[in-house]
Amino acid sequence: MTDSDTHDISRRRLLGTAGAAGAAGLVTGAAGITAAVSEDGSANGSGAPGALTSVGATAVAFHGRHQSGITTPLQSRGHLVAFDLAPGAGRKEAAALLRRWSATARTLMAGGAPAEDTDVARDAGPSSLTVTFGFGRTFFDRTGLAARRPSQLDPLPAFSSDALDPKRSEGDLWVQVGADDSLVAFHALRALQKDAGGAARVRWQMNGFNRSAGATARPMTSRNLMGQVDGTNNPRPSDPDFDRRVFVPEGASGPQAWMAGGSYAVVRRIRMLLDDWEGLSREKQERVIGRRKSDGAPLTGDTETTPLKLDERGPDGKPVIPVNAHARISAPEQNAGAAMLRRPFSFHDGIGADGVPDAGLLFVCWQADPLRGFVPVQRKLDRGDALSPFIRHEASGLFAVPGGAAEGEYVGQRLLEG
Ligand SMILES: C=CC1=C(C)c2cc3[nH]c(cc4nc(cc5[nH]c(cc1n2)c(C)c5CCC(=O)O)C(CCC(=O)O)=C4C)c(C)c3C=C
Numbered sequence: 001m002t003d004s005d006t007h008d009i010s011r012r013r014l015l016g017t018a019g020a021a022g023a024a025g026l027v028t029g030a031a032g033i034t035a036a037v038s039e040d041g042s043a044n045g046s047g048a049p050g051a052l053t054s055v056g057a058t059a060v061a062f063h064g065r066h067q068s069g070i071t072t073p074l075q076s077r078g079h080l081v082a083f084d085l086a087p088g089a090g091r092k093e094a095a096a097l098l099r100r101w102s103a104t105a106r107t108l109m110a111g112g113a114p115a116e117d118t119d120v121a122r123d124a125g126p127s128s129l130t131v132t133f134g135f136g137r138t139f140f141d142r143t144g145l146a147a148r149r150p151s152q153l154d155p156l157p158a159f160s161s162d163a164l165d166p167k168r169s170e171g172d173l174w175v176q177v178g179a180d181d182s183l184v185a186f187h188a189l190r191a192l193q194k195d196a197g198g199a200a201r202v203r204w205q206m207n208g209f210n211r212s213a214g215a216t217a218r219p220m221t222s223r224n225l226m227g228q229v230d231g232t233n234n235p236r237p238s239d240p241d242f243d244r245r246v247f248v249p250e251g252a253s254g255p256q257a258w259m260a261g262g263s264y265a266v267v268r269r270i271r272m273l274l275d276d277w278e279g280l281s282r283e284k285q286e287r288v289i290g291r292r293k294s295d296g297a298p299l300t301g302d303t304e305t306t307p308l309k310l311d312e313r314g315p316d317g318k319p320v321i322p323v324n325a326h327a328r329i330s331a332p333e334q335n336a337g338a339a340m341l342r343r344p345f346s347f348h349d350g351i352g353a354d355g356v357p358d359a360g361l362l363f364v365c366w367q368a369d370p371l372r373g374f375v376p377v378q379r380k381l382d383r384g385d386a387l388s389p390f391i392r393h394e395a396s397g398l399f400a401v402p403g404g405a406a407e408g409e410y411v412g413q414r415l416l417e418g
């Protein structure tokens with residue numbers, strides 16, 4: 001029996017629901033958003049139970065040169081989970097686990113359900129589900145693969161503003177689940193946890209969110225919990241140097257040959273000190289970042305996508321974008337070209353005894369080499385970012401995320417069986 005035989009791909013009737021949506025009528029709105037609507041105008045249509053809108057029906061490919069969840073548009077729900085291998089589990093058990101995880105991810109991302117399903121996502125489509133797998137530094141010692149551990153996984157330097165909790169940091173294995181439906185994301189997370197069986201145990205878990213998919217007529221850059229437009233100056237896949245910045249090149253040699261097509265994820269749980277932040281006037285908040293809150297445009301004017309004029313001075317002779325503004329200090333031109341792809345989720349884990357929300361940013365950034373991405377930029381921010389008094393880095397992880405699995409392969413096979 002093959003892996004896919006053990007899963008009932010038709011259970012959630014992806015094709016059936018697509019057909020039903022077709023029967024109800026597929027429309028493309030002015031914004032280019034396609035949705036299933038019925039004659040009575042309801043999204044599902046009373047005559048088509050289980051029909052999906054394009055949000056539910058959208059599927060992301062599991063197989064490919066890169067894993068999903070890196071260049072995939074931000075999803076509305078995310079779970080970040082680190083696992084440690086169980087005592088006694090080594091390379092053989094890890095390989096079997098990655099094989100199981102890959103089969104489950106492939107099935108769920110296509111809208112199927114695992115055997116003995118819980119039905120949590122029964123009426124849902126794939127909802128842009130992605131599952132991304134990575135290896136932490138400690139994985140290589142536990143599996144006897146230390147000789148194949150890339151130097152890019154060397155520990156991140158300590159930063160003066162770090163207040164890191166080791167129990168919520170690092171881990172042998174890392175899984176990122178993203179979806180545009182919370183039930184679909186939970187369903188996947190639970191299935192992956194069950195797959196881990198006796199081979200690995202959850203070390204930490206963080207849950208995050210972004211704006212609901214399809215909520216705005218024109219997809220726009222997301223906002224974070226400080227109210228800023230966040231993600232504007234991310235590298236774009238159409239940039240000529242995007243691949244070089246984000247992915248390990250094909251033909252990489254030495255200990256990271258198995259990482260071709262992969263990327264390194266830096267994960268930081270960054271608490272926002274929201275009472276302090278919200279106590280600032282809007283003008284002061286905008287000077288902290290160097291951009292307007294309303295539309296994300298630089299303080300030097302125009303629109304969100306207009307480049308920052310870092311040399312422009314105001315009537316008082318001072319730079320319009322302050323010297324310690326976050327967007328100035330983190331810009332590639334201030335960091336010898338260092339850049340990363342930021343792909344975060346917001347988090348909110350309740351309100352503390354002091355009445356302040358335990359909320360902030362699950363900062364996830366992707367790069368071909370952390371020493372040419374996160375590290376130099378965070379070093380610079382650590383020395384004088386106007387945002388620093390309003391945030392606290394509480395947990396950290398660095399993970400090697402291998403390239404995508406080819407048909408018939410599982411994620412990490414080139415490391416575990418190479
Ligand atoms: C070390 C990397 C970075 C950390 C940590 C970080 C935390 C952080 N950032 C914001 C809000 C914004 N960041 C913005 C831009 C921006 N930030 C980084 C890096 C880190 N941010 C970079 C590389 C950039 C792009 C700089 C550029 O090229 O201009 C912005 C502006 C809009 C944008 O370009 O995205 C905002 C807003 C928060 C709230 C935060 C921690 C909680």
Ligand SMILES: [Fe+2]
Nearest residue numbers: 326327330342
């Ligand atoms: Fe930032």
